[in-house]
Amino acid sequence: MDxxxxxxxxxxxxxLGSVSTL
Structure with a gap:
């Protein structure tokens, strides 16, 4: 994906507070 x-x-x-990587 872009x-x-x-x-x-x-x-x-x-x-959702689920960002962990990149």
């Missing part, structure tokens, strides 16, 4: 798609997913999981 960086922008990845960023959208990161923002989504960020709401």
């Amino acid at each position: 960086y922008y798609e990845y960023k959208a997913v990161v923002e989504k999981v960020s709401g």
Whole structure:
């Protein structure tokens, strides 16, 4: 996936506090 798609997913999981890597 592209960086922008990845960023959208990161923002989504960020709401769950599940961002750990990258």
